[in-house]
């Protein structure tokens with residue numbers, strides 16, 4: 005035995021070897037039983053001989069030959085469902101005790117026929133599977149005991165949403181203890197598995213499910229050039245409460261069964277990253293690509309050795325293998341499996357350079373790229389994409405409008421999804437949850453549709469297409485018999501604004517125990533008819549992604565005809581000036597006449613006849629559209645930062661007066677004014693302007709407690725000295741308060757505020773706070789935690805008691821404000837909610853009021869009902885621990901119109917006028933924004949209003965700047981189908 009063991013060790017072969025003398029290659033035993041018999045009969049020989057009994061014309065077969073052969077055969081198993089997969093009677097994910105579900109009378113988007121099939125009828129779910137669609141046979145129902153019957157009343161039913169790029173199971177709320185997304189141990193880590201760091205306590209699961217997401221690909225972060233293996237999971241809670249039990253078709257080895265033939269059929273997913281992010285390791289692009297090539301070269305060498313070994317083993321040539329071991333490599337096998345086509349490549353890659361590099365790499369090492377993720381420049385380089393190795397070009401997993409936060413994302417276009425689809429590529433809209441909380445992933449598809457992606461492709465882009473890219477379209481992504489019972493019932497057409505699930509079913513299990521619903525307008529039961537963007541799309545391509553965004557200025561007369569609504573802001577609210585004369589639908593269309601940027605006449609039909617003879621008047625038909633107040637952006641870095649990740653494009657950071665030792669200009673220091681750092685004409689500013697946001701209130705960096713003095717400026721102005729460019733030099737004093745962001749403590753900062761508001765403090769800081777205390781300037785405090793808000797309510801009372809003067813305090817962020825709503829109302833403290841749909845990004849914001857379907861009230865609706873003045877703004881999400889980065893919200897300002905439209909629908913109580921007020925008069929009141937007697941800017945939209953996916957912004961009317969800025973006047977209406 006000793007010699008056996010020693011020999012085994014020496015050769016690196018498994019110690020337990022049985023010598024067996026055979027005559028030729030063909031007589032190799034095929035069954036384990038045969039080997040055992042052989043072992044029994046030859047035991048004497050075994051015990052008395054050397055390990056390798058190599059005799060003339062004989063071959064020695066290792067005892068574990070059978071498992072080696074199985075391993076060799078498994079190398080060539082291609083992932084994919086077993087032949088009898090579709091005759092399965094029960095899902096492997098079936099949870100015992102789950103009742104059958106019978107959904108009656110649904111409008112079913114099945115995913116079939118390239119996303120064009122819509123069925124009317126029933127769906128029957130049992131055993132975790134879809135058992136029947138359309139007409140459910142009676143026999144199927146007859147034998148079932150307990151059935152949950154859902155009357156859909158004609159509502160839309162779709163397969164569950166599939167998110168191809170998520171970081172769920174990460175850190176929501178952001179806590180250091182569950183930050184396991186990226187490895188910091190080196191740029192090449194294909195051996196890591198995201199599964200090993202999955203957080204089952206992430207608050208995002210429930211939130212994502214409430215948006216209809218049922219399956220997600222969870223990927224490692226992107227700091228590593230090869231970051232490791234992702235996992236596909238269903239989001240529902242399981243009885244077992246483990247990450248393993250959430251997996252969907254886990255890749256080989258994920259659950260401890262390495263060579264089960266079934267496990268070998270399941271796809272793996274390898275995260276790669278190009279470009280900027282791997283620079284974390286001080287690698288240039290050249291270094292990253294080399295390191296990746298080196299890694300693939302290592303994998304390729306082992307693969308060649310494996311193939312060589314297996315070729316000999318499978319042909320029975322054991323004699324040449326007698327001193328060789330199967331070239332196993334626990335570390336490199338995942339990359340070898342990429343080369344074997346068993347692991348799909350999911351690559352974070354933004355720019356032409358990076359995509360081109362990666363396409364070269366795919367050809368050099370001959371692996372397919374399943375998808376380029378982010379891929380902000382992909383739309384500009386279709387030929388490069390087509391050159392990628394393999395039969396099918398990569399899919400593109402992209403955002404709709406979230407862009408320009410880094411240089412790599414600068415050339416993104418809202419038309420990218422449509423251009424890529426026109427070129428025949430698979431388009432997937434993705435969340436990068438929680439960059440965009442995946443609860444809102446469907447809205448990404450809806451916005452892509454608004455910007456020109458056809459309806460069938462837009463729906464498929466978050467359902468069937470990602471299911472196919474994951475290699476899971478044999479069971480998810482479609483409503484078909486035998487597929488997983490993952491379906492979502494919607495309160496409106498899924499591409500309509502604010503579409504919300506009324507129920508989400510995963511593996512046949514109802515996920516929302518008491519869904520709250522709001523009634524949507526009847527028109528929302530059809531897909532919105534998106535405007536025509538053909539001209540803009542062609543221009544975006546013509547200008548290589550940087551089409552001119554400046555409008556055409558008109559200081560002469562403009563006559564807007566065929567106007568349905570003229571919503572005008574007053575000091576307190578927004579009213580429809582055409583409504584009074586309208587009455588019936590048959591009323592003639594309205595007219596609004598503008599001279600030098602001022603409305604001089606409006607009315608119906610002939611009311612403004614006298615103006616029709618105006619010389620040089622330009623007539624713009626709004627085709628039933630509207631004129632409404634232009635929106636105000638709050639909470640972004642517009643005007644101070646062009647590209648969030650590029651310091652050289654930014655005003656920079658603010659020193660914390662509590663930290664500065666000693667203060668440069670003596671006690672009291674100084675305070676930064678945003679107006680002194682303003683930059684005009686940034687792309688996000690112009691894009692927001694083109695979307696009806698004409699003014700931004702921006703404060704210096706939010707990242708220190710005292711961020712400084714905000715300014716209000718025009719997003720359309722070319723520079724600061726232009727007429728009307730600066731609306732108000734100083735708007736308010738801004739402070740941020742959150743737990744643990746940095747030293748000093750919250751209590752220290754509250755103490756400092758108390759001192760500044762109640763005592764005379766010398767210096768710049770003190771002087772500005774005295775203006776707050778005497779009521780002449782508002783104090784805006786960015787805060788999420790109800791506990792800190794409560795402290796601020798007391799502080800306000802305390803200060804006012806002491807000074808005898810009321811002052812204006814506004815809470816911004818305000819995620820937990822509902823918990824102290826009555827107290828806020830009583831203290832007359834208004835609230836700016838950012839973002840409009842709450843998400844528990846940080847510990848301070850963990851107690852959200854999410855809105856339907858999880859709660860009856862949305863945060864905004866709840867606060868409004870309590871009489872609180874509510875404004876809104878977007879929210880910039882940065883890296884972990886820095887959730888409120890205003891610069892990251894710059895590209896989101898353009899979606900403000902959709903945010904307030906969605907907030908209106910989520911609330912169930914807001915009128916259109918009240919919704920418009922959220923981003924106009926309410927916000928102005930809360931910020932103390934004074935137009936100094938000037939009228940508001942107005943926005944003219946064709947085909948619909950600002951609050952929906954139909955209206956197209958044609959022009960901005962600016963009395964302050966004494967002009968009309970015209971963006972577009974032709975090809976307005978031509979619904980995308």
Ligand SMILES: *[C@@H]1O[C@H](CO)[C@@H](O)[C@H](O)[C@H]1NC(C)=O
Nearest residue numbers: 108109110125156157158159
């Ligand atoms: C299905 O629902 C629609 C809308 O509520 C209703 O008009 C129709 O009668 C229903 N059909 C059946 C078969 O129940």
Ligand SMILES: *[C@@H]1O[C@H](CO)[C@@H](O)[C@H](O)[C@H]1NC(C)=O
Nearest residue numbers: 253254259260261264266267
């Ligand atoms: C692992 O997954 C395979 C394939 O899905 C399955 O057959 C096996 O039972 C699983 N094993 C464990 C321990 O969960």
Ligand SMILES: *[C@@H]1O[C@H](CO)[C@@H](O)[C@H](O)[C@H]1NC(C)=O
Nearest residue numbers: 566593625626627628629977
């Ligand atoms: C107004 O616009 C609507 C919608 O495009 C159109 O149907 C209607 O004919 C237009 N009316 C006039 C008077 O141009």
